[in-house]
Amino acid sequence: xxxxxxxxxxxxxxxxxxxxxxxxxxxxxxxxxxxxxxxxxxxxxxxxxxxxxxxxxxxxxxxxxxxxxxxxxxxxxxxxxxxxxxxxxxxxxxxxxxxxxxxxxxxxxxxxxxxxxxxxxxxxxxxxxxxxxxxxxxxxxxxxxxxxxxxxxxxxxxxxxxxxxxxxxxxxxxxx
Amino acid sequence: xxxxxxxxxxxxxxxxxxxxxxxxxxxxxxxxxxxxxxxxxxxxxxxxxxxxxxxxxxxxxxxxxxxxxxxxxxxxxxxxxxxxxxxxxxx
Numbered sequence: 001x002x003x004x005x006x007x008x009x010x011x012x013x014x015x016x017x018x019x020x021x022x023x024x025x026x027x028x029x030x031x032x033x034x035x036x037x038x039x040x041x042x043x044x045x046x047x048x049x050x051x052x053x054x055x056x057x058x059x060x061x062x063x064x065x066x067x068x069x070x071x072x073x074x075x076x077x078x079x080x081x082x083x084x085x086x087x088x089x090x091x092x093x094x095x096x097x098x099x100x101x102x103x104x105x106x107x108x109x110x111x112x113x114x115x116x117x118x119x120x121x122x123x124x125x126x127x128x129x130x131x132x133x134x135x136x137x138x139x140x141x142x143x144x145x146x147x148x149x150x151x152x153x154x155x156x157x158x159x160x161x162x163x164x165x166x167x168x169x170x171x172x173x174x175x176x
Numbered sequence: 177x178x179x180x181x182x183x184x185x186x187x188x189x190x191x192x193x194x195x196x197x198x199x200x201x202x203x204x205x206x207x208x209x210x211x212x213x214x215x216x217x218x219x220x221x222x223x224x225x226x227x228x229x230x231x232x233x234x235x236x237x238x239x240x241x242x243x244x245x246x247x248x249x250x251x252x253x254x255x256x257x258x259x260x261x262x263x264x265x266x267x
Contacts, residue, residue, distance in 0.1 A: 002255075003258040005258070009258040013202075014204045018199075019195060026241070037224075039223050040220065040221070041246065
């Protein structure tokens, strides 16, 4: 299509209307997550405009997945919203952090009182083993889940990547 | 045009038994540099991407629908016309 002005061309490009046939039963009465975005394809952008390549590459993360609640057959509108980790995962992460913090605090307190620490060392060691195992298990479950999400997500959440790298670094720190 | 980025103004998705209809409106703003590059003959490629995912707690999410569509925007100095065309791929 040809246009006499850039505004006209952009106006037409900015409107998307698409009807597509799919196999019957592909979209069922379930909850879905939908994402749509348009971005400048920086891989095709000429080297002549390197600054623009970097700038538009960042814009990609501005548009994330959007939650489509309710009946997918009658979804009226989608609004842009940042990707959020599922609620249960956030609770698990908060729990892991809280356990780790309380463990560190208790150990620090206990080691400060050397007599009591010596008396109670077997108990502390037992609790440490149990809570350490649970925390490691929770961290690994979270890491596996996040890694799966990160590998699947076309639009990839920055939060997912941050959490994943955070978990991986905490794993390697604890391993040493 | 001095603003930058592409924002979603509105989007809707409706599905029947064997079809779906996707409609969306974007706000495309080119920087001055990009506009200048375009007017000097550099083609700009825009990528429209859509996906519909079925979240599954017991397994990795299922990608039900996904496609990407490339739009090419160029300027012909001889005819003083802007041209746009698209190419698409689905999965």
